[in-house]
Amino acid sequence: MTFSGRWSVRLLATCAVAVMGVATQVPAARAADAVTLNIVDVAGDLQLTQKGFEAFKAKYPNMVSNITYTNAPAPQLPGKIKAMQAAGRSDIDLVLTGTDALAAGIEQNLWLKLLPDQASAFPGVLDRYAPGPRKMQDLAQGFGLEVAYMPxxxxxxxxxxxxxxxxxxxxxxxxxxxxxxxxxxxxxxxxxxxxxxxxxxxxxxxxxxxxxxxxxxxxxxxxxxxxxxxxxxxxxxxxxxxxxxxxxxxxxxxxxxxxxxxxxxxxxxxxxxxxxxxxxxxxxxNDAHYMVIPKGVPKEKLDVLFKLMNFMLEPAQQALTWDDGYFYPGPAVKGVTLEQAPAHSQDVLKKYGRPEYPKLIAERPYAxxxxxxxxxxxxxxxxxxxxxxxxx
Structure with a gap:
């Protein structure tokens, strides 16, 4: 996506704009067992992660037939999910959120508890995080997994x-x-x-x-x-x-x-x-983006979502979060350097990054x-x- 196109997506974040994923051609018998995932982004996180989600779909066509993406404003999401759950519906499978909707959803008991309840699905996940992101992961109180990080x-x-x-x-x-x-x-x-x-x-x-x-x-x-x-x-x-x-x-x-x-x-x-x-x-x-699952998502989708969330914490997908500096630096897991990011990301950050940031990040305290x-x-x-x- 071009610079201008990506900014247009963010300008439309006050509206719910559905962006359909590109369908993967798979044999009919396999596609019948695959699921469609509906992902809602209230943090602008798709800039960092959509390519990773599409890579998962391409790698596992027997698990995911399609992914739809919707941008929505964070303050409106908890009320929508609460109404959806009260009606016994499950229209949203995964939410990408900052600390704002994460906090509101925890307070209103909207999110599925992942840790320690589903710990077997995420072996060693907490050990993957770098020190700063690891502290931010605690904010999720087990209700989500951090996918991007920014001081x-x-x-x-x-x-x-x-x-x-x-x-x-x-x-x-x-x-x-x-x-x-x-x-x-x-x-x-x-x-x-x-x-x-x-x-x-x-x-x-x-x-x-x-x-x-x-x-x-x-x-x-x-x-x-x-x-x-x-x-x-x-x-x-x-x-x-x-x-x-x-x-x-x-x-x-x-x-x-x-x-x-x-x-x-x-x-x-x-x-x-x-x-x-x-x-x-x-x-x-510090700030972070998280992957959270609303309560009520059916088990056949949960199994796929757990695998997808693990996939998004692998180094190859984390390297994409350097992006164009939108959530600088971006990676939440250990050892993912700018040199591992796409060449375009490296060029953008070389041109528009601030030489004072590394010094400030190294010298000033964190909270x-x-x-x-x-x-x-x-x-x-x-x-x-x-x-x-x-x-x-």
């Missing part, structure tokens, strides 16, 4: 022609925003990786008493966000809209993460010369995102107290 942010992205002295502290960001009203935006955290990373990263930068407790431990963060709210025009429903406005020059600054910095510039949505700035005392808040329950509470409080009148 995300928070970072500030800006137009250097309009911002000569980029903010290095939250106070400087607030002062810049007040001096340049309507020139800074970020997306609703419940449906934006950069938005939620900014939300979860602020307690570390501001020195709140408990960065893992958004209700009782974020006094400084909520006070800061309320002040920042005064100079922000509105909060888009997703990151794609933010990057479009940034690239068009409607805005001069936003919050970002490594992948959402690199990939839109590689796609030509944001000018290549736009810059990023980290907070002086930043702590990386896990909030737990599922705390993340849902943080999203609800933000929606209620910050974005209630300005979210579109």
């Amino acid at each position: 995300a942010g928070p970072l500030i992205e800006y137009n250097p022609a309009k911002v000569s002295n980029p903010p290095k502290t939250p106070d400087q960001l607030l002062r810049w925003c007040k001096a340049h009203p309507d020139r800074l935006i970020y997306a609703r955290p419940a449906n934006s990786g950069p938005g939620r990373t900014f939300l979860m990263g602020l307690p570390y930068v501001l020195g709140d008493k408990d960065p893992m407790d958004p209700i009782h431990g974020w006094d400084k963060t909520w006070a800061f966000l309320k002040q920042l709210n005064d100079c922000i025009p509105y909060y888009p429903g997703g990151t794609s809209a933010v990057m479009k406005e940034l690239g068009e020059g409607t805005r001069d600054m936003t919050v970002t993460v490594t992948g959402w910095d690199i990939n839109p510039r590689a796609l030509g949505i944001v000018p290549a010369d736009y810059r990023v700035q980290s907070f002086d005392n930043m702590t990386w808040v 896990l995102p909030l737990s599922a329950q705390a993340m849902v509470a943080a999203f609800q409080k933000w929606d209620r107290e910050i974005g209630a009148q300005k979210t579109k």
Whole structure:
């Protein structure tokens, strides 16, 4: 898929867009036993994984006759699955999600428990993960398997022609925003990786008493966000809209993460010369994508899905997650280097990657995102107290 075509898919992430997999020609007798898998992506993860899924279908035509792919907004998915399960239907077989819908689904008891319940189907799976991703896998609480990893942010992205002295502290960001009203935006955290990373990263930068407790431990963060709210025009429903406005020059600054910095510039949505700035005392808040199975999927599909999930953690499929920097770096398992990625990925990252990222990744501390329950509470409080009148 071309750069522009792939970006179009992401711009349509607010709609459910079915993309049918290419049918594999197999003998009729074998196809009769094969299943169709319906995969829903609420994280933009198909950019990293669709080629791997198609490779599985090509390798095992006796198991999979077809795969359909649908993009959907994360906040709407749990309600849809809950209604589906209440009706006794099983329309979705596998969900690709970030920590947002993962957390909401755990809280609402929507996902099939994989570990330790189905441990025999995933021998040694936890030992495959690199150290950072291994900690992120714990967030799934056994309800999913991590398929991609990113030490995300928070970072500030800006137009250097309009911002000569980029903010290095939250106070400087607030002062810049007040001096340049309507020139800074970020997306609703419940449906934006950069938005939620900014939300979860602020307690570390501001020195709140408990960065893992958004209700009782974020006094400084909520006070800061309320002040920042005064100079922000509105909060888009997703990151794609933010990057479009940034690239068009409607805005001069936003919050970002490594992948959402690199990939839109590689796609030509944001000018290549736009810059990023980290907070002086930043702590990386890691991010990840997960494969989860809704409850109610029939056993004949579960057996295939378990094999598929193992397949997606093999080095060949993991090397594809370097992609075009969308979830930089991407691989979750040990030992998958950029040199193993397709040549195109290597070229893109050589041209649009940031030389400062390896240094920042090596030097700055890391933190896990909030737990599922705390993340849902943080999203609800933000929606209620910050974005209630300005979210579109």
